Amino acid sequence: xxxxxxxxxxxxxxxxxxxxxxxxxxxxxxxxxxxxxxxxxxxxxxxxxxxxxxxxxxxxxxxxxxxxxxxxxxxxxxxxxxxxxxxxxxxxxxxxxxxxxxxxxxxxxxxxxxx
Amino acid sequence: xxxxxxxxxxxxxxxxxxxxxxxxxxxxxxxxxxxxxxxxxxxxxxxxxxxxxxxxxxxxxxxxxxxxxxxxxxxxxxxxxxxxxxxxxxxxxxxxxxxxxxxxxxxxxxxxxx
Numbered sequence: 001x002x003x004x005x006x007x008x009x010x011x012x013x014x015x016x017x018x019x020x021x022x023x024x025x026x027x028x029x030x031x032x033x034x035x036x037x038x039x040x041x042x043x044x045x046x047x048x049x050x051x052x053x054x055x056x057x058x059x060x061x062x063x064x065x066x067x068x069x070x071x072x073x074x075x076x077x078x079x080x081x082x083x084x085x086x087x088x089x090x091x092x093x094x095x096x097x098x099x100x101x102x103x104x105x106x107x108x109x110x111x112x113x114x115x
Numbered sequence: 116x117x118x119x120x121x122x123x124x125x126x127x128x129x130x131x132x133x134x135x136x137x138x139x140x141x142x143x144x145x146x147x148x149x150x151x152x153x154x155x156x157x158x159x160x161x162x163x164x165x166x167x168x169x170x171x172x173x174x175x176x177x178x179x180x181x182x183x184x185x186x187x188x189x190x191x192x193x194x195x196x197x198x199x200x201x202x203x204x205x206x207x208x209x210x211x212x213x214x215x216x217x218x219x220x221x222x223x224x225x226x227x228x229x
Binding site: 004006034036042043044045046091093095101102103104105106107108109111 | 151156160206
């Protein structure tokens with residue numbers, strides 16, 4: 001079946017540094033990708049929706065300058081957490097919508113810990 | 116806001132059928148019902164989806180009421196590995212890209228007991 005890969009699966013960084021998380025659709029083209037954040041024992045919270053070649057649409061309360069999303073190709077979207085702080089520690093999950101069928105596939109998630 | 120409501124938690128005995136309900140009373144005619152599950156610290160795993168008719172695959176069955184305002188996911192023989200949070204969501208499926216938001220509710224924590 002279709003696979004969405006996230007990298008890295010986990011990352012630890014110091015406060016103030018920036019971290020980039022990649023989301024790749026391995027065997028299909030994804031026109032739309034979604035980024036979610038999940039805190040412990042909570043549901044997935046949609047952060048932003050990105051369409052290839054255009055600016056991402058951010059949900060209310062999500063700072064676009066802090067969470068930079070780039071969707072430059074049909075198989076890759078990146079989320080950069082800039083100047084990370086401990087409160088940004090979370091589980092970040094991407095999903096990709098197949099361009100041809102509209103089906104939705106999720107990545108394995110990336111756990112960010114900011115010290 | 117999520118368009119679905121589910122019980123917070125359910126228990127099921129190993130080997131028995133697990134029936135997970137979901138209400139989606141405001142579902143639109145072009146929205147599908149999707150079920151995913153999430154095991155701790157992993158991404159959501161697709162289970163099944165349907166529009167109007169009941170569906171069955173190797174993992175589960177999906178029963179959708181005639182008015183489409185609710186559905187039930189059935190795991191016919193639950194195992195310990197089925198312990199997870201199960202999410203019911205509704206979404207439009209469109210090829211060619213969309214900005215259709217996909218929001219998750221709190222889901223149901225299913226605990227399968229030995």
